[in-house]
Amino acid sequence: MKVLHIIPSVAKVRGGPSQAVIEMVTALRSQGVDAEIVTTNDNGKELLDVPLNKQTTQLEEYGNVPIRFFPRFSPNINAVREFAYSGALTTWLWQHITEYNIIHVHAIFSYTSTVAMAIARIKNIPYINRPLGQLCEWSLQQSQLRKQIYLNVIERSNLLHSQSLHFTAEQEKEEFHQLGLNIPNFVLPHGVHIPTIIPNAQEQLHKILQIPDHIPIILFMSRIHPKKGLEYLIPALGKLKTADFALAIAGSGEPDYVNHIQDLLAEHQISDRTYWVGFVQGETKNLYLQGVDLFALTSHSENFGIAAIEALASGTPVLVTDGVAIAPMVKKQDLGYVTKLEIEAITSTIQRFLASAQVAKQKGDRAQQYIAEHYSWAKIADSLMNIYTKYAKL
Incomplete structure (x- = not known):
């Protein structure tokens, strides 16, 4: 054929x-x-x-x-x-x-x-x-x-x-x-390709980014585009003034929009804990997907959400908004966190994640097995x- x-x-x-x-x-x-x-x-x-x-x-x-x-x-x-x-x-x-x-x-x-x-x-x-x-x-x-x-x-x-x-x-x-x-x-x-496990991925990534081991890393990995909802994720994180976290942004976009996002990070006072890593692929991409603590895709609309599925296949729990089409599956299988595309709702959801690292890890462990079986x-x-x-x- x-x-x-x-x-x-x-x-x-x-x-x-x-x-x-x-x-x-x-x-x-x-x-x-x-x-x-x-x-x-x-x-x-x-x-x-x-x-x-x-x-x-x-x-x-x-x-x-x-x-x-x-x-x-x-x-x-x-x-x-x-x-x-x-x-x-x-x-x-x-x-x-x-x-x-x-x-x-x-x-x-x-x-x-x-x-x-x-x-x-x-x-x-x-x-x-x-x-x-x-x-x-x-x-x-x-x-x-x-x-x-x-x-x-x-x-x-x-x-x-x-x-x-x-x-x-x-x-x-x-x-x-x-x-x-x-x-x-x-x-x-x-x-989705089920990745080979990278030993001590979290330890390696913290060392590369020079982030203390006790600070959880939240990853945004996608096109830097208005559709992807960074205008919601960044203000939501900005409300967590006293919380320990780091934000890694992996992706590329139009220069004017990237500049806008950088201004937004400064406005909400999280530029100093944000790490721009650019477009990543191959083993570097796998290291980020396996080495972070939470993958965040607060998008207006996604007919699927490939990067989120890749994160789940890597054993990393995801935070997705209800406009991401895999959100019902994530909720039903308890593979992460589903929230509305609202700043307060996203803030509250991230607080839940930060409050219980063990629960988040259990979600990630379930995710890896489920994605391997079905995707x-x-x-x-x-x-x-x-x-x-x-x-x-x-």
């Missing part, structure tokens, strides 16, 4: 969805599925330095999976640039899409995904769509008028002709149903293969 995954970008600046599609294709290929990726050289305001207009399997940064990059139209107009228009990608899809049994499209409201679904319809190739949370209430409220027009005039027909929609959490599916669109769908979470990539890939078999044109 030949499966083509199409996504506007696999750049790290685009966060979890880009990482997920590479890991998904890797897992599928390990089980014998001939899966590959088509995308653009989008990298936010910049462009990726990658081979264009041809398939490559030699890029370690992208998992060494078969991937084709096409040039993105890059005018100095943010809305047009973000749309990820690519004439070369369009031409290639028109010429080659019939070579595949099924198309797995990731994202909506982007030229790349929209044109892929349209061409698949014309060529009578079945496709499924993973909306990446863009049909959730919070996302639809951003640039609301433009998205409503786009959805009603263009994307609605694409979605209605899809074989199915791929949601990664029940909460994402429930929010979609509010739109009243009668489209088949399924819920299948992202997988392995092998398990997810096996489920995807069954779905493809159901819908593919063979």
